[in-house]
Amino acid sequence: MMRRKNQIAAILCAVALAFLPTGCRPDLNIPDVDPVPVTPVDPVDPVDPTPTTRPTEPAACTNKVVAHRGGSAECGVPDNSRASLKYAMGLKCYAMECDIYWTKDNDVVIAHASNTYYINGLKPWENTLEQLRRAGRLKNGEELPSLSDFLDIVQVEGNCTKLCLDIKNLDGNLTQYPSKAVTRACEIISERKAEKFCEFICTGNATVAATAAACQVKYGIPVGWMSTSGPSTHLSKGFTWANLSTLYIEPFATSTPKHTIDEYLNAGMQFSVFNVDQKAGDGNAATSDEAVAYYVSRYKDLRCICTNYPKWLLSKVQ
Numbered sequence: 001m002m003r004r005k006n007q008i009a010a011i012l013c014a015v016a017l018a019f020l021p022t023g024c025r026p027d028l029n030i031p032d033v034d035p036v037p038v039t040p041v042d043p044v045d046p047v048d049p050t051p052t053t054r055p056t057e058p059a060a061c062t063n064k065v066v067a068h069r070g071g072s073a074e075c076g077v078p079d080n081s082r083a084s085l086k087y088a089m090g091l092k093c094y095a096m097e098c099d100i101y102w103t104k105d106n107d108v109v110i111a112h113a114s115n116t117y118y119i120n121g122l123k124p125w126e127n128t129l130e131q132l133r134r135a136g137r138l139k140n141g142e143e144l145p146s147l148s149d150f151l152d153i154v155q156v157e158g159n160c161t162k163l164c165l166d167i168k169n170l171d172g173n174l175t176q177y178p179s180k181a182v183t184r185a186c187e188i189i190s191e192r193k194a195e196k197f198c199e200f201i202c203t204g205n206a207t208v209a210a211t212a213a214a215c216q217v218k219y220g221i222p223v224g225w226m227s228t229s230g231p232s233t234h235l236s237k238g239f240t241w242a243n244l245s246t247l248y249i250e251p252f253a254t255s256t257p258k259h260t261i262d263e264y265l266n267a268g269m270q271f272s273v274f275n276v277d278q279k280a281g282d283g284n285a286a287t288s289d290e291a292v293a294y295y296v297s298r299y300k301d302l303r304c305i306c307t308n309y310p311k312w313l314l315s316k317v318q
Helices: 002-018 069-075 082-090 129-134 147-154 176-191 206-219 231-236 261-265 289-297 310-317
Strands: 065-068 095-102 108-110 162-167 198-202 223-225 241-245 270-274 304-307
Touching: 065 069, 065 082, 065 270, 065 310, 069 082, 069 095, 069 310, 082 095, 082 147, 095 176, 108 147, 108 176, 147 162, 147 176, 162 176, 176 198, 176 206, 198 206, 206 223, 231 261, 261 270, 289 310, 304 310
Parallel strands: 065 095, 065 304, 095 162, 162 198, 198 223, 223 241, 241 270, 270 304
Antiparallel strands: 095 108
């Protein structure tokens, strides 16, 4: 019986030794091993591999040229596309103008709508961003970009090109949707701390303009109002920046009411104009040699100047 007890004790001892760390088992004569050092990695979001730190303001810019729809008419890529944005950035333009619309899933899509508000044949406020994308791609194969997609491109070190976000009017009765577009755009921009990478230009519609003016105060993002009213009306609505079509600007105005650049400057406002172009084709554009020469001569007085031909205009103002 005693022999059996000794055998059981020996077995239990062997089992216990098997579970001890090797450093505690001198009978195995195995040297201790130093722990493997851990290499630090850059901080990233555990879901989105994008770096958690992005620049909060663009690099200094040496011009005031805004590439209308990214200068697609000049470079031949689809308007409001990633490729057109990169074209404008490659030229180091002050900004790219692009159109924004609110989607059913509370996102903001960038596109130039047809027939006032159709994107790929769909009304954006009745469809999600994914549904709009499934309905068709851009001619170069890109999917429709969102505002976040464009911010991913511009919000990088060394880039000087901003986004000039055009709050599009619909038919005058659907004001809730452009109002939602500017509100949601500001939220997205604020979440990314990208306020200095963005500006807005706003339809002349008074209801939408009121929302844009409130967002301007809340988020500190500049808004240029496209109303053809005079300076006193702009200022009374909270706008210190007027953005007008060349159609209404003397001495080459072709539509009424007619205004002058100095009318706004003398009221202490900033003033910008759209579009000054190399070729005819845009209904808002000044293209005659005399008109182009006039706007180039007033370049220093303007907050910015928009064109479908940014490379061409840069060659004239720089």
